[in-house]
Amino acid sequence: MTRFPFRALLLAGLLPLAAAAADYAPPERLDDGWAVADATAAGWNLQPFASAETSIADGTWKGVTSLVVAHRGALVYERYFNGGGRDQLNDTRSLTKSLTALLVGAAIDRGLVPDAQARVYAYFGDKRPFGHPDPRKDAITVEDLLTMSSLLECNDDNTFSSGNEERMYVTEDWIRFALDLPIKGFAPWESKPADSPHGRSFAYCTAGSFLLGALVERAVRQPLAAFSHAALEKPLGITAIRWNFAPDGTAMGGGGTRLRSRDLAKLGQMLGDDGLWQGKPVISKAWARAMLTVRAQAREDAEYGYQIWRFHFPRDGKDVPAWAMSGNGGNYVFIVPELDLVAVVTSTAYNQRFAHPQSQGIFRDVVLKALPAERN
Missing domain, CATH: 3.40.710.10 (DD-peptidase/beta-lactamase superfamily)
Structure with a gap:
């Protein structure tokens, strides 16, 4: 039969x-x-x-x-x-951004970054002076980047945006590209932060997520991949992962990391x-709840x-x-x-x-x- x-x-x-x-x-x-x-x-x-x-x-x-x-x-x-x-390492693209946020939390848990209100530009003094200086940049916080609501003119959904990620990829210094973006303006039909829900005007910005990863590298004084291995992968039993990198070797915290399902x-x-994983803390409860x-x-x-x-x-x-x-x-x-x-x-x-x-x-x-x- x-x-x-x-x-x-x-x-x-x-x-x-x-x-x-x-x-x-x-x-x-x-x-x-x-x-x-x-x-x-x-x-x-x-x-x-x-x-x-x-x-x-x-x-x-x-x-x-x-x-x-x-x-x-x-x-x-x-x-x-x-x-x-x-065993397939899936190219997860922007899913990496959430992984980067976990690493920001791991750095805060270890006291290597003070908190989400830490000022971003304080970590990149070597990149000054900028072509678009503005005192408001010094007030931009880690939380502003985490929430896609900084005042940097960066919007991946707008091909005309100065900070559109495709513009970053054709430059050599991605960190300087992100830091040197102009301050955004708000057209009459756009809501300003004060008039927006939660007091934040959202614009999807991969350059900001990349900058977060670069900030963590500087704060922890080691490559992001090495910090990720110690802070997340080892306690979770993750033995295979592949990161992307900018031309200068900085880990691409904004996308492309490959992981198994x-x-x-x-x-x-x-x-x-x-x-928690298997009852043991990997990141703090405070950070897990802050992310969610x-x-x-x-x-x-x-x-x-x-x-x-x-x-x-x-x-x-x-x-x-x-x-x-x-x-x-x-x-x-x-x-x-x-x-x-x-x-x-x-x-x-x-x-x-x-x-x-x-x-x-x-x-x-x-x-x-x-x-x-x-x-x-």
Whole structure:
């Protein structure tokens, strides 16, 4: 008798979608610190996962390379697609910004940076004088950069902006590029900080995130990658990571760091668990909570904390706020501390307009729909 693979039968429509539960297997327990759990035994609805696998396989959803879900501190779902794999170092692009914010917190925890109110320009005296000097620059704080709300004229969403990241990449000295940006003005149709929610006028600025990483390097007196290894990767059991660097060797704290999907989930789990991993502090509770506090209105449908987004998703008629490390191509780490839920979506749909809506849809229509009902 000819045998047909289960997946082929499912794609051909010869098996009901509900039968896909038979194809589920819990994530493999490895020596990487992750506990694992059986989603079936935990009450998860596996049908949305089966539907997602079908949509990825038939190309309805494009470029998705992994979906990893952790609930109550244990991995419950782990699948790889389109050439992705457990050992694949995913190019997460701007998701790196959240990693840089964690390293800012680690430096503050160690007393190497005073606090989020530290003045940025005080760390870069060697870069003076500037072509665009302005006394207001000396008042710019670490928090201003963390919240994408400094007065530097920098907006990646505006191709005419002096600070657009593409302009930085063609220069040799990225630090000077960022520091020497002019002070922004506000057109009549734009809200000034005093008139904006939370008192901050948001503008997405990769150059500012890069500057944060450079500041940490100077404060801790070692390369950002080395500090990251000691402060985050070693305590989390992350053994493979790849950083990008500026022409002068400064780590690119604004994007392009490559990590494995299970390790991305660790970052989310640790941040959502008040800085703890396996019961031990990696960053302070104070910093974890500071990062996951709304600081600015980024868009009509999203807020911003410290280098991390907050989106809103419907579930059972209720609003579910989810924090999200996010990068070009549809790369995400979703964190919902109230549900003890972390979900990683990696994708290579770089510069595609559908990429972010697609990954957010996977979280909304797959992960949240599959999630068991909350315990009373």
